[in-house]
Amino acid sequence: MTELSRTGISLEQDLLAGFDHLIARRGYKNRSEALRDLIREALLGEAVDSNKPVVGTLTLVYDHHVPNLSQKLTEAQHHAGAMVLAATHVHLDHHYCLEVIIMKGRSHEIQEMADRMLAMRGVELGKLVLTNSGAALRAESHTH
Numbered sequence: 001m002t003e004l005s006r007t008g009i010s011l012e013q014d015l016l017a018g019f020d021h022l023i024a025r026r027g028y029k030n031r032s033e034a035l036r037d038l039i040r041e042a043l044l045g046e047a048v049d050s051n052k053p054v055v056g057t058l059t060l061v062y063d064h065h066v067p068n069l070s071q072k073l074t075e076a077q078h079h080a081g082a083m084v085l086a087a088t089h090v091h092l093d094h095h096y097c098l099e100v101i102i103m104k105g106r107s108h109e110i111q112e113m114a115d116r117m118l119a120m121r122g123v124e125l126g127k128l129v130l131t132n133s134g135a136a137l138r139a140e141s142h143t144h
C-alpha cells in the first residue's frame, strides 16, 4: 500500500448530504473509503475506454441442446488462446449450462470476444464485468 495523502474538497451542502445518504446505504463507514472507490471506478472506466489491459469475467447461461453451441463456445475460447485464463462450467439443470470465462487483455478485444459469444443462438443470459488490479489504476510514477 502506498503512503496516504490528505486532501480537502469543497462542495455544495446538498451534494454532500446526498453523498452521505448514498454511502450510508452502501454501508461505508466513512467518506474517505467511499471517495477512494468512486475514484477507482472512474479510473477503471477510463482504462476500459482507452483500451488498456484489463481483466474480464464473462458469465454465460446457455441451452446446451442447441446444435453446435457448446462446440462454438469452446472454439471461440481456443481461438482467443492466451487471453483466456480460466473457464468454469456448471450444468445447471437438464437444459442449461452456466459458464464463467476469465480473460485478460485489452478492453476492446475482451469486449469483442464477449459480444461474439453473447450473440450466439442459445446463449440466453450473460454479462461481462471488466476490472483491473488496484495497482494498475495508479498513475505511472515519474522518474527523476
Ligand code: NI
Pocket (backbone or CB within 6 Å): 064, 089, 090, 091, 092, 096, 097, 098
Ligand atoms: Ni453443462
